[in-house]
Amino acid sequence: MLSVSQLTLNGEPALTGVERLPLIGWKIESTRRNVLQQSWQLQCSTRADFSALVFDSGVVNSEESNNIELSEFLLQPSTRYFLRVRITDNHGESSGWSPEAPFVTGVMNCAWKGEFISAETPQDKANSKGTLLRKAFSVAAEKKVASAFVHATALGIYQLFLNGERVGTDELTPGWTSYQHHLLYQTYDVTALLNSGDNVVGAELGAGWFKGDMGFSRHRNYYGEQTALLCQLVIQYEDGSEQCVVSDLSWRSSDSARQFAEIYDGERYDATLAQPGWQRSGFNDSDWRHVSQIHWDKKTLVAQGAGTVKQIERLPVAALIVTPQGDKVLDFGQNMSGWVEFRVRGKPGDKVVLRHFEALDASGNVYLDNLRSAKQLVEYTLKGEGEEVWHPRFSWQGFRYVKVERFPGELNPNHFTAIVIHSAMEATGQFACSNPDLNQLHHNILWGLKGNFVDVPTDCPQRDERLGWTGDAQIFCRTASYLMQTRTFFAKWLTDLKHDQTPEGGVPHVIPDILTGHCDHDKFLAEGGTHSATGWADAAVINPWTMYLMYGDKRILQNQYVSMKGWVDFMRAHADNDIWRYKLQFGDWVALDAQEGSYFGATPEDLLCTAYYALSTSLLAKTAKVLGNEEDHQYYSALQTIIVERFQERFFTAKGDLTAQTQTAHIVALCFDLTPVAFRQRTADRLVALLHEHDGHLVTGFLGTPYFCHALSQNGKAKEAWALLLKDDFPSWLYQVKAGATTVWEHWDGIKPDGSMWSPDMNSFNHYAYGAVGEWLYRTVAGIEADESAPGFKHAIISPLPGGRLNWVDASYESMYGEIAVKWQAIEGKVVLSFRIPANTTATVKLQAVKEMGQSEGLEFSHSELGWSATAGSGEYRIDYLPDDSVDLTYSD
Missing domain, CATH: 1.50.10.10 (Glycosyltransferase)
Incomplete structure (x- = not known):
């Protein structure tokens, strides 16, 4: 049976925010061997049921199934599109339509209507506090919203909110770039977060890489002296009309409860200073201050469709240690980048103070010297109202251990969780032996x-x-x-x-x-x-x-x-x-x-x-x-x-x-x-x-x-x-x-x-x-090698190297065409090699240090001074051979 299991866009399963048509690819599944694609047909629609086609390639006779550039068709800004494909193969089979792959366009060639706005002044250039920005607006009650997308970026780090809800799951946006030339903006679908009538969009900003204290020289303000937000919320109604809510001088601003946030030194947050409901309608912002406009070249703005930093994993405490010096230390069992989230109860003004580090010294005590001047310290002041849950947002720490310097009440390791963060990337490699x-x-x-x-x-x-x-x-x-x-x-x-x-x-x-x-x-x-x-x-x-x-x-x-x-x-x-x-x-x-x-x-x-x-x-x-x-x-x-x-x-x-x-x-x-x-x-x-x-x-x-x-x-x-x-x-x-x-x-x-x-x-x-x-x-x-004459593993080279007194290796690589898997075992004096080649690709199998070939699964091996080799089409294979005396293995029965 022939099917397309996944459609990819620039190698990603989906893109939210693009300014040009992505490169399209797909992975093919088949129960047969030696499968090659014969033709494909791609469709693009603005509806998931493909009832509103904007493009149909027709049948294209081609073996190409990756890095496909469609002939240009006009993309509209702030619009969701869906792609799907179906194919035929060299065995006369046809697939059904693939699962759809969505992408959302960014601002495109339209001029940004919003401006960069700041809650700071030039006098804040040495300030590392967080700031808040908010804007109340109305959505027409008599109209039905078809879609709503927000495009946003910042000079600094930002988090966006709509009606009290966090927008998206990205962290540390817009990331670190050569800001004067290349500033990324993010796009989010916020249709489900809008209310009919009163709404509020808000943001919290921190110094981040833009104006924060960076580098071993500990300079700051590399790119500017004030944090700023650029935001453009595009609401499209079913009657075809459109409403834009943009960052401008009508917004209001205030300081946040985040009194300090720096990437190296951590954060200090005082929950007693928090302003509940500031991201929602009905909040009184009359004592908030006006914002100012920051001039920035919007030609530097580029849509970021994927690859943002996200929370990836959560790890529990592995052990609670009391060091010889009497420090209480949480060991998470793994060196990582991220945050510690904790649950705590206490009185107003009680504090939690955590210091993050990598290693214990020879005596088993806290070792901080290799951090140099980085503090990696977080401090949280409790509001004192029931259980409070908190973790940093505008810094991150590299650590395995956490010294608990202050904590109200009993220290329970179950109340702490490490959150691993990194850029979102699909895991592609597996290796075990x-x-x-x-x-x-x-x-x-x-x-x-x-x-x-x-x-x-x-x-x-x-x-x-x-x-x-x-x-x-x-x-x-x-x-x-x-x-x-x-x-x-x-x-x-x-x-x-x-x-x-x-x-x-x-x-x-x-x-x-x-x-x-x-x-x-x-x-x-x-x-x-x-x-x-x-x-x-x-x-x-x-x-x-x-x-x-x-x-x-x-x-x-x-x-x-x-x-x-x-x-x-x-x-x-x-x-x-x-x-x-x-x-x-x-x-x-x-x-x-x-x-x-x-x-x-x-x-x-x-x-x-x-x-x-x-x-x-x-x-x-x-x-x-x-x-x-x-x-x-x-x-x-x-x-x-x-x-x-x-x-x-x-x-x-x-x-x-x-x-x-x-x-x-x-x-x-x-x-x-x-x-x-x-x-x-x-x-x-x-x-x-x-x-x-x-x-x-x-x-x-x-x-x-x-x-x-x-x-x-x-x-x-x-x-x-x-x-x-x-x-x-x-x-x-x-x-x-x-x-x-x-x-x-x-x-x-x-x-x-x-x-x-x-x-x-x-x-x-x-x-x-x-x-x-x-x-x-x-x-x-494992012997999973690319061929530069057919890159991207369109043609792979399978050439494992048994040895090292191992008796097995099991590895795989999820290529853009599908999984390439190799397993070799040392059994009863032979090497047994199993491998899998994805559909619409081929491979050359090269074996070295072979004394005698055994089972070859229908592959035609030839011998030269370089060893034995054969060409394989897609499918699963199992072969064996007797290695020569240079191969050092541990054999199993």
Whole structure:
């Protein structure tokens, strides 16, 4: 039976707020094998029953089922549309209509009728209090409302209310962007919240990223000095008339009970100052003050259809601890980003004071030093009327533990719940195996993503930093994209990268860029500059290409192409005879082969810079080809060839040895295809020798670590790659697991074997960069690999790597076409491989280290020096083979 199980819009199940037709895709289900789509028909309607069609494609003979751009038809603003599709396949079957996928348009090309209004004055620039805004209006009683949508954004963080009800479930809106160039607005359906007659729309605003205290330099007012709201409520009546309620000077304002709210330092809320009913009609706002208008370029406004921050999970207290120093500490058992919600009873003026932190020290006491100047403190003053329930709204904390500094009455752990927040993304990756330590490592990698993908890809969620470091985001991008659907998330962040690039094409160290112009007291950055570090700035090229590889979406390449080209041209302009280096470089950051007291690894900067120069130039050339820009393709392909030749001349001796005898130098030379073919085996052997010099341990930093296992397994060193992954003493991934980590640490020895801490200056316990090894688990251990000639897993490569004394691995990836699943087991001397390929896709199955093929499920395997391979259509398969003696497995009966 043939069916379409899901329709997607820009990879999302629904979009609320778009300004152009989304890219359309769908997932096909069939009980048959080798299913390929033959035709499709798409319809778009303004009614869910499709009785009001605005578009019908007719039957289109095509195998294409993702990233489809409809021929343009005129979208109306503030309107809900529904899409559906039906298909036929190569077996003569036809599907029924798919479930519909809705989307809502934003303001579109209509001029915003509202203005940015503020409850603050310029004298409030150092103020971190919350403010309230409200507007009473009437809905015509004699008319019936057909629909009502509100479009809103803020300079600062806002929450919107209509008739006392919260509008939407988004948090920390409108998020953090390069505000002067790119300000997102959100769209909500509020039809069900409207009353006939009297209504009130209201908002609470906080400082947020816009004017708050941000960065390790602790500056504020990066983008402006006053919070402000822009709101446009569009009410459409069934008679065709329309009413708009907009933010203007008729609104009234007041201070909220939120006396203080800052992202790093937390919140202070006094419930005795709350004004009940302020969001409802009948409230007397005569003593509220007038608002002022803030001038802001509305051309920066862009609709955000998906990917907002939301409350995702709720976790109970795992344990109540009384420390040796007598502190009462709640342990939630998991390092995370979010809030603590509590229930409390007490007298008016009683307080709850909670301090959030990540780790206990060697003695089991509260450890706050690694937070640096961030307070992570929330304080709630009770109103004293029955049970009160509260959690922060305009900040968030990175924590596992909470010190309860004040709490009225008996402390009951059941009255506390941790609420996990992060950008809403579909979970796409699943990984489990017979080694529980690897399962915990995978868990830690996933929770590193959850903790740091809070609107922007932050380095860490707890201390006075939480910045969008480009290097961390680049390193982890592919891993993140196996774990979750990151297409929307990274497209948004890369737009800000494009806007924050220097006129010459340099890429700031952090996006959004709040370092430039604010680093006078940081010797590092004041002297070295705030942009264009290799491996960091290369996010401009590597991340868009990764999105294309994982999702097949050319739009992101089109949107970022000028930025990608700008970065490569920047390197070219500053290269000396094609060897590239520029000002401050982080190099192989925090590598263990660094000199004592240094963060900079031993691998020479010019080697690393030139290696990444070659890589980014290669990816730019490929991008130009994908986009049909043949002139650029030829130019940058030729440039990449020249760079590789210069790299080999400069950094390889005549005997074939690298001039830098570090693990990272050998890793990038192998993984970036910079090694002369004649010296490839020698380079791989030398990498293994360097590994053995450290008793099989890595000493790599940010740039070498992500590629280490790849460099080994791709060059005939699978056993060494497995051994490296499974090391469990310092330094290793599993050392952290054995130490009880629930996320990935910033340093291999963030907590030392004796329980003492690495330097408090830079010691996050939720720092995902080294979690990039997760990519190897999916691409190599499970063997779920994309094919760049058919991106988005239209054609997949299934090539698992059994080993590590495991006896099974079970993994899956929910691609845009459907689930790709791989399971291998070691049974009675054989490897039994089961896999599933989604409909309308194909795969090449590649097997290595095979002594003898067994059952092949009708697949026709051929043999070459590279191993055994076969082409598979969609469906489920089960094959087995006898591995050779190089494969180290634990067999079950």
